Amino acid sequence: MSLLFLCPTKDPAPWLAGIKAVDPDIDVQVWPDISHPDDVSFALLWQHPHDVFTRFKNLKAIASLGAGIDHILQDPTIPRHLPVARIVDPNLVASMTQYVVTAVLHSFRDFDLYKQQQTTQTWRPAAPRNIADFPVGIMGMGMLGSDAAQALAALGFTVYGWRRSGPAHPALEASFAGEAMLPAFLEKTRILVCLLPLTTATRGILNTDVFSRLQPNAYLINVARGAHVVDSDLLEALGNGSLQGACLDVFNEEPLPADHPFWRHPQITVTPHVASITNPQTAAVQVVENYHRANAGQPLLHAVDLGREY
Numbered sequence: 001m002s003l004l005f006l007c008p009t010k011d012p013a014p015w016l017a018g019i020k021a022v023d024p025d026i027d028v029q030v031w032p033d034i035s036h037p038d039d040v041s042f043a044l045l046w047q048h049p050h051d052v053f054t055r056f057k058n059l060k061a062i063a064s065l066g067a068g069i070d071h072i073l074q075d076p077t078i079p080r081h082l083p084v085a086r087i088v089d090p091n092l093v094a095s096m097t098q099y100v101v102t103a104v105l106h107s108f109r110d111f112d113l114y115k116q117q118q119t120t121q122t123w124r125p126a127a128p129r130n131i132a133d134f135p136v137g138i139m140g141m142g143m144l145g146s147d148a149a150q151a152l153a154a155l156g157f158t159v160y161g162w163r164r165s166g167p168a169h170p171a172l173e174a175s176f177a178g179e180a181m182l183p184a185f186l187e188k189t190r191i192l193v194c195l196l197p198l199t200t201a202t203r204g205i206l207n208t209d210v211f212s213r214l215q216p217n218a219y220l221i222n223v224a225r226g227a228h229v230v231d232s233d234l235l236e237a238l239g240n241g242s243l244q245g246a247c248l249d250v251f252n253e254e255p256l257p258a259d260h261p262f263w264r265h266p267q268i269t270v271t272p273h274v275a276s277i278t279n280p281q282t283a284a285v286q287v288v289e290n291y292h293r294a295n296a297g298q299p300l301l302h303a304v305d306l307g308r309e310y
């Protein structure tokens with residue numbers, strides 16, 4: 001039995017240390033140095049090269065190295081009969097909430113304006129703002145969205161939630177579900193936070209139609225996936241005033257190409273996909289547990305349904 005670390009864009013060292021700290025006896029093979037492919041029974045994936053699974057005839061299960069599984073689904077050669085798990089870690093939830101709260105406060109407290117004024121040594125305090133004028137709308141009310149909603153409500157924000165289906169979270173002022181209720185949700189929202197999984201239905205959802213329905217001087221925070229955004233629609237919305245600004249952590253192409261207009265846009269804050277990164281130290285425990293479960297033919301922790309796409 002062997003665990004395959006198939007994450008070419010990640011440094012394997014902290015993962016190897018984390019996995020070995022939990023179980024020193026696990027045999028780990030790090031892509032592309034595979035010396036005994038037939039022993040591979042469990043693969044940990046992040047932005048893996050496609051078309052490699054024919055090499056691993058005895059693979060029993062797959063795990064995403066993050067919370068999302070969209071990177072796995074993008075590979076048409078993935079062995080779809082195998083169980084797939086994702087990472088569920090309280091640290092991921094906490095760091096996402098920290099990021100979302102920071103970005104919401106950045107917009108509400110007008111940091112873009114003061115940063116701009118600083119470039120010309122301008123001392124011009126703006127009129128105090130009323131938190132009631134900055135309702136936040138969260139798209140995607142899973143574990144991450146619910147935690148962010150709770151933290152923002154505790155700070156005094158009015159928070160609305162939109163999800164595909166499911167019950168309302170108690171921190172929400174109101175909850176909206178399904179495509180039919182999306183316009184009503186957007187009309188209530190000034191600061192829009194995207195925490196949706198990337199699926200066939202949500203790809204390109206942050207587009208002109210959505211931006212134009214938001215309250216005036218709206219602000220976008222995207223911490224989900226770059227492919228939720230239609231980049232040209234976002235630039236247009238910033239240009240025509242439907243959006244006042246945006247804070248983006250994820251991009252259609254990562255790393256964001258040097259010549260991409262988002263880099264230099266005065267109304268856009270760019271961060272390099274850091275909102276919530278899996279911590280190898282804490283996440284290794286569930287990876288090791290799932291490795292043993294897969295080898296024993298037991299159901300995985302945090303298993304996902306590939307058909308549902310998240």
Ligand code: GLV
Pocket residue numbers: 065066067068069276277278
């Ligand atoms: C990060 O983007 C993740 O999916 O964990």
